[in-house]
Amino acid sequence: MNLxxxxxxxxxxMRRPGSLTATALFAQRTLYHMRNNGFGxxxxxxVSPIVLLLIFTFLFGGAIxxxxxxxxxxxxxxxxxxxxxxxxxxxxxxxCNDLAKGVYARFRTMPFWxxxxxxxxxxxxxxxxxxxxxxxxxxxxxxGFRPDDGIAGAALSGLYVLFFAxxxxxxxxxxxxxxKRPETVSGTSMMIVYPLLFASNVLVDxxxxxxxxxxxxxxxxxSIAVELTRGLIHGTADALDIAAGLGVGLLPIAVFAPWxxxxxxxxxxx
Amino acid sequence: MAYVIEAxxxxxxxxxxxxxxxxxxxxxxxxxxxxxxPNGAGKTTTIRMLATLLRPDAGAARVCGCDVAADADGVRxxxxxxxxxxxxxxSLTGRQNATLFARLHGYSRREAQAQAAELLEAFGLADxxxxxxxxxxxxxxxxxxxxxxILSRPEAMFLDEPTTGLDPQSRRELWEAVRRLAxxxxxILLTTQxxxxxxxxxDRIGFIx
Ligand SMILES: Nc1ncnc2c1ncn2[C@@H]1O[C@H](COP(=O)(O)OP(=O)(O)O)[C@@H](O)[C@H]1O
Ligand SMILES: [Mg+2]
Numbered sequence: 224m225n226l227x228x229x230x231x232x233x234x235x236x237m238r239r240p241g242s243l244t245a246t247a248l249f250a251q252r253t254l255y256h257m258r259n260n261g262f263g264x265x266x267x268x269x270v271s272p273i274v275l276l277l278i279f280t281f282l283f284g285g286a287i288x289x290x291x292x293x294x295x296x297x298x299x300x301x302x303x304x305x306x307x308x309x310x311x312x313x314x315x316x317x318x319c320n321d322l323a324k325g326v327y328a329r330f331r332t333m334p335f336w337x338x339x340x341x342x343x344x345x346x347x348x349x350x351x352x353x354x355x356x357x358x359x360x361x362x363x364x365x366x367g368f369r370p371d372d373g374i375a376g377a378a379l380s381g382l383y384v385l386f387f388a389x390x391x392x393x394x395x396x397x398x399x400x401x402x403k404r405p406e407t408v409s410g411t412s413m414m415i416v417y418p419l420l421f422a423s424n425v426l427v428d429x430x431x432x433x434x435x436x437x438x439x440x441x442x443x444x445x446s447i448a449v450e451l452t453r454g455l456i457h458g459t460a461d462a463l464d465i466a467a468g469l470g471v472g473l474l475p476i477a478v479f480a481p482w483x484x485x486x487x488x489x490x491x492x493x
Numbered sequence: 494m495a496y497v498i499e500a501x502x503x504x505x506x507x508x509x510x511x512x513x514x515x516x517x518x519x520x521x522x523x524x525x526x527x528x529x530x531p532n533g534a535g536k537t538t539t540i541r542m543l544a545t546l547l548r549p550d551a552g553a554a555r556v557c558g559c560d561v562a563a564d565a566d567g568v569r570x571x572x573x574x575x576x577x578x579x580x581x582x583x584s585l586t587g588r589q590n591a592t593l594f595a596r597l598h599g600y601s602r603r604e605a606q607a608q609a610a611e612l613l614e615a616f617g618l619a620d621x622x623x624x625x626x627x628x629x630x631x632x633x634x635x636x637x638x639x640x641x642x643i644l645s646r647p648e649a650m651f652l653d654e655p656t657t658g659l660d661p662q663s664r665r666e667l668w669e670a671v672r673r674l675a676x677x678x679x680x681i682l683l684t685t686q687x688x689x690x691x692x693x694x695x696d697r698i699g700f701i702x
Contacts, residue, residue, distance in 0.1 A: 237599040237645070248596050255593075256584045259625055329580035329641075332544055334570045335597050 242336040249343020253317070257351065268355040272306040273362050280366055283426055292367040299363040300452040301425030303384045304445060306359050307352045308420065311392035312412040315399030317344050318483075319408045322400065322490055338484045345392055352388045356381045372458030380455035383468065387448045390472035391416075393479035400486035419445045444471040496555075497522050497649050497680040498543065503552035505538050512538045515552065518699050520682055522648075525675045527695035528684045534701045536684035537577055540651045543682070544574045557648045573642035577653045579634040580641075581626050587613060587637050588622040591644070598645045612640040616670065632663025639670055643679070650674065652683040656690060668694050 240248065257264050279302065284294035318341065321327045330340050360368075360377060370377045395412045402408045423445040429437045440446055451468025454460025460468075498520040505513040513535040520526040530536050541547035543554055545565040553560070559567030574580070581590050591609035600608060613622045616636040626634060635655060642650055652671070656664045671694060675681050685691050691698045 236601075236604070239599050240597060245597065248593060252582065252585065252589075252593055255589050259584055259586065259589075324583070325576035325578040325580035326582050327580075328541075328544075328546055328574055328576045329594070330597075331546060332569045332572065332574050333594075333597055333645075334566060335599075 240335050242339060245335040245339035246343045246346065249339050250347035251343075253344045253347035254350070256317075257347075264351065264354075267310060268351055269358050272302070272355050272359045275306065276302050276359060276362050276366070279426065295363060295366055295368045296457075297428065297453075298426065299359070299368045300380060300456050301423075301449045302363070303356055303359055303380065303452055304387065304449050305420055305425050306355050307384055307388040308391050308445070309413070309416050310351055310355060311348065311388045312395045312409055312416065313351075314345050314348050314392040315395035315397070315402075315408045315412060316405045318396055318399035318487065319402050319405045322487070323404060327490070337488055341396065341484050341487050345389070345396060348392060349385060349389065352385050353381075356384060370456045372456060376456045376458050380452045383455055383472075384448075384452055387452075387468075387472045390475040393483060394475050397479045397483040397486065400483055400490065419443055424449055447471045496520060497524075498526070498554075498556050498682055500539075500543065500554040501552055503539060503542055503554055504550050505535070505542060505547065506550055513542070513701075516699075516701065518682075520649075520680055520697075522680050523675055523678050524696045525671065525681045525683070525694055527691035527698045528682065528701055529686070529688060529691045529698055530684070530701035531686060536701060537653055539701065540574070540653050540682070540684060544572060544651050545569055546574070570645075571648045572651065573645060573647040573649075574651045575635075575638050575642055575653060575655060577657070579626075579638045581634060581638060583627040584625060586623050586625050587618050587629070587633075590626060590637065591622075591641055594641045595644050600644075608644060612644070613637075616640040617666075630663070631658050632660065632666065635659065635663070635667055636670065639667070639674075643674065647679065649680040649682065652681065654684050654686065657686065664690075 276299075279298055280291055280295050283298070284291035321330070321340065331337070360381065394415075395408070398411055399408050402411065422440060423443045424440060425445065429440050429446070432440065447467045448471055451460055451464045454464045496519040498518065500516055500518050503513055503516040504511070516535075516539050518526065518528075528536050528539065538547065542549045543556055543561060545561050545568050548562070553562070555561070556568045557571035559571070561568055582593070585593065588609055591612055592605050595605035595608050596602065610619075613619045616639065618633060618637055618640070621629065621633060626637065629637065639652075639655075655671070656667055659667065668690075671681060671683070683695070
């Protein structure tokens, strides 16, 4: 073994990375994860959104609306949310994995800006969300979806879903710092996500429901997000929709981002 | 600076149970010090306190001239820790791990790649550098762990049971790597459950029970 690189004259210059550089490095690490697991990414961001879209379009489109092309105008914005929100659970799994394995101890003894480990991975996750959004939109267009507000509406609603998913990802990131094992994170998170997704207006219009049920479902944050997504894509969103939609995205960020970073930084330091 | 690692009466309890009951030790520059003790003796807890990963309940410790309680950052910038389980990202390749950690230590992109290549070569991992760590054997992980650990040119290294679970061949290779690091001036504190290992490898041995 040749350890000549340990000699003093070979010592390279080291400059403590700034907070932005450190965050970018952790984002890059998440990109490497995606690249190393290209198959998983393809299934999650391409295959499963298309399958979901096909199932709901043809099953519910035939049964509920009686016409596929009519129903998809209503359905597609909801499917954007339905696809991306479960993907945001991954931010919690990554954090929990780091905390459960020795790699956390190494990060903690290195002199870089520590919150970068949390922010970097959350930021890079956005690429997966964006990929899935594009896939769903493209598949929807092929099936006859026509956004009333054209490209601008589609782009705006895509950006909004991205923002909402970031909000959701902080909830799961927090669960990731609280759980002991990564499997617990996905289990717990899915138990929160799927009831919320299906007890919402993703698949069915709430206006035909009894009053109390309608009120409950309209108050679901997923419904609020879907309402704004629909409004943006079809150009019907009013100020109230926008305020409520931004609120349900910002709230989890305001609450869970600081909480997550704090939990991460103090983990096991008692 | 007389000693690189010094501890006086370090103590730690978990929920009223004493895990570490007053550890004293002093290690000189370039020495290999083995902390020998059975499972549950408090070896990992001691290392975690010395490496600023855990706050002691009582006692004091200085590492590389910095107080672990008052100047954790000073300690952190001068040491490297290898936990009982390899401190690596399993989903990254060996090369990606080495490059990422080099960049986090503040090397330029080019320097990080050069360092990664040289370390993988020196630790016999050049061929495996493109595979994810999840596919590595225990010995390969340990060697990569050491390689990544010396990126920062630490003055002191803490190795927690570095050879537990390794086959005899990998164990001897790791011992050799540790000896060379010490010869290059790095102070080493390692833990082990094996008297034979402490005996073969260490300049001095401390018992903990
Ligand atoms: N985070 C913790 N919470 C509660 N008990 C702990 C914790 N870490 C260690 N212990 C306990 O402290 C004792 C010493 O543990 P440890 O330092 O891991 O020993 P060793 O590394 O020598 O096997 C054990 O009884 C262990 O169960
Ligand atoms: Mg131990």
